[in-house]
Amino acid sequence: ASPIVHDLIGVGFGPSNLALAIALQERGRIQGELDVLFLDKQATYSWHGNTLSTQSELQISFLKDLVTLRNPTSPYSFVNYLKHHGRLVDFINLGTFYPCRMEYNDYLRWVAGQFTAQSRYGEEVQFIEPVLHSQQVEALRVISRGSDGQQ
Structure with missing residues (x-):
């Protein structure tokens, strides 16, 4: 099978x-869409995993x-995330x-959920190798392993 x-x-x-x-999607509306894929070794979307405490605040605006x-x-x-979740007024207050x-x-998970067609979870990148043509890098070969063990 060809890659x-x-x-x-x-x-x-x-x-x-x-x-x-997001930037590529917004660019794609004007200049044509690219075929993009994001691989993440986590089973589902999570930012900072289990290290999040209930009330700790973000340190950036x-x-x-x-x-x-x-x-x-x-x-x-x-x-917009707050508006969609009925939290805008509460947050402003x-x-x-x-x-x-x-x-x-939760905001990051909400955004990631809108890119399910372009993302794969439980997929760990093993190697990234150059594909040479006339001693020039023509492409990169990305080899990953899914949670099912398939490479």
């Missing part, structure tokens, strides 16, 4: 690659979410720019 060729493969699907997925500084009108903003980490984790 599947993607325009971009992201290793991990944390906040940086989530922001990249919610305005530094995945999109607002780049595109304040993006539907992937933290404010807190009078803080710093959401709790649990809620921010």
